[in-house]
Amino acid sequence: MHQKAADLKSLALALGLSQSTVSRALRAHPAIPEATRRRVAEAAEAAGYRPNARARGLATGRTETIGLVFPLQRLQLPETNFVDVLAGISTAVTARNYNLLLAPFEDDEEGVLRKLASSKSVDGVMITRPLVRDPRIALLNTLRLPFVVHGRTEAAEPFSFVDTDNDTAFERLTNLLLDYGHREIVFINGLAQFRYVAARAAAFARAHAARGLAPLPDAVEFVSMTEQTGFVTAMRRLAQGPRPSAFLCGSVFQARGVYRALAQHGLAVGRDVSVACHDDGVRGCSAADLVPALTATVTSIRSAGERLALDLIDLIEQIAPAPVQRILPFDLVLRDSVALAGAP
Amino acid sequence: MHQKAADLKSLALALGLSQSTVSRALRAHPAIPEATRRRVAEAAEAAGYRPNARARGLATGRTETIGLVFPLQRLQLPETNFVDVLAGISTAVTARNYNLLLAPFEDDEEGVLRKLASSKSVDGVMITRPLVRDPRIALLNTLRLPFVVHGRTEAAEPFSFVDTDNDTAFERLTNLLLDYGHREIVFINGLAQFRYVAARAAAFARAHAARGLAPLPDAVEFVSMTEQTGFVTAMRRLAQGPRPSAFLCGSVFQARGVYRALAQHGLAVGRDVSVACHDDGVRGCSAADLVPALTATVTSIRSAGERLALDLIDLIEQIAPAPVQRILPFDLVLRDSVALAGAP
């Protein structure tokens, strides 16, 4: 047995067939009879043949690789849901037999996108955390690089996205607190530049308006999504002016900080001050595990990641017509952190 | 302005040069005079030219892409240092202008490695968490795919690795506890199949033996590296037999669990029972932040990830001769969790 390169040419030679026949047989081209297909498949198996991805890509114009573009910084934060998104994406690419190219950037995201597009190293990309108005949409459209956004944004042109139903979730959370009689609600939201943060703030306002109620002045705090920020913000709000009757948080991280602040003030979550939040299902950070258990709208950011990749692949393979726009559902789970306002 | 394909051919045509000259000029080949180089560079810039990565790869046999092969499961654990490794790797590939291909697997790691090798989609790979005897080393060597291992293993053939100095770290940690007079030390270690776990256990034994001391029977617990496991294991050891005088932990996660177990038993860390551990510098999980602050050997797993990628790239570009074997240093940081044994 001589160790040949195990490429198409040598396979064809060994089988006494032409390269094209072997190529077709391997890809189960209809014009190839079952018998030949089998024979070729066996020879390929025996030789340990695998097509050279680059050569195939050069010939077909496709790489079966998708890219994930993200700020390097997102891996450096002490708290991040990025891993969960990545886990979902990994599941999807494994299932669909695609490769995943990680494209971190420090500041020049546009450069990275341009490079991915023109070097043809991926068939499409996923981008995350869109701004309220996000220039990447227009860029990717002109680059003609298929893409799916994790989250929505305002854009003139249509684009594909996978997003949590933030509007409804925060409307329901706000309504829940209002139903329980809370009128002084502080909403610890995320940073204002992100579209989902804006959507949540709008939902909060909408729920109040629908009942002819006005939120507290400065009801909404636009801060980062960390335990520390949740803590600091809650401490500040507890120190100044009348005590809020409830806190609404954008993430379990923030809610943890709020719990800590309340404990520090000797206030019992639920009895003294209610807390509710949105729970993305980040590993090891479940609203259910706080004490007392935290009322939350729960989704799975992991499956959002999975859908993100699956939708992109469908788009690339034209299984789905563009744009694919998907809004993921959530459950509102009542636990112990919300109680009637002004109870004993 | 007509929108040409912006490939080498059209560039060459527009410039009135041959493809090869343009190709050379773009890569600053010495035989090309500065004037031409400039002219070409400007035209390329203007046309927005970027080489087609696949075509270049096919011609050169190189992709400027490295792969990271890992069990999908590692992204699903509630506690993992994987993100930190990934952050380091991302920094390195960004700096060296390489691409990073993520290759998750469910069970068939060998299949993934074979595929990466034969499809020629990466120039080399990084593998992690080697077993005591790891079959991947031999496989990768026969596949002739350049690789660097995060961690060491027993192997007949030489291979490149980046590893923490586990032996020395755990020898020093053990010696520290012994110096403080502790004789009943429980070592909450990792799972026995991993080589670094075995190395740590050996260091623990060595430190005892050097003083003619015998560890407790069943001194070493081979369990997973989570807070929960640390908690459960410590609870068990506290319930059965004489109370250990100190706990040594493999990770801050486990140490957190030990802290919780001690609190539950009304024991004060430091005063009643000492605790020491190894701290990989995982984001948001620093030994310094526990209360009381935890004595630990500290390293940066992030920079280990960075070295891992840098060494692989050096190997690929033959900047460094194989094998590159790097053992990373650590600091032993004394904090408040270790006190003299049998003190008031």
Added chain:
DNA sequence: CTGAAAGCGCTAACAT
């Protein structure tokens, strides 16, 4: 049903 031949876009001898 199968084969011959022409690319895909680039690099790298080998000329000149």
Added chain:
DNA sequence: ATGTTAGCGCTTTCAG
């Protein structure tokens, strides 16, 4: 210093 000419390993017309 620049051009000519083969490929790299595969897919895909186009003929038979």
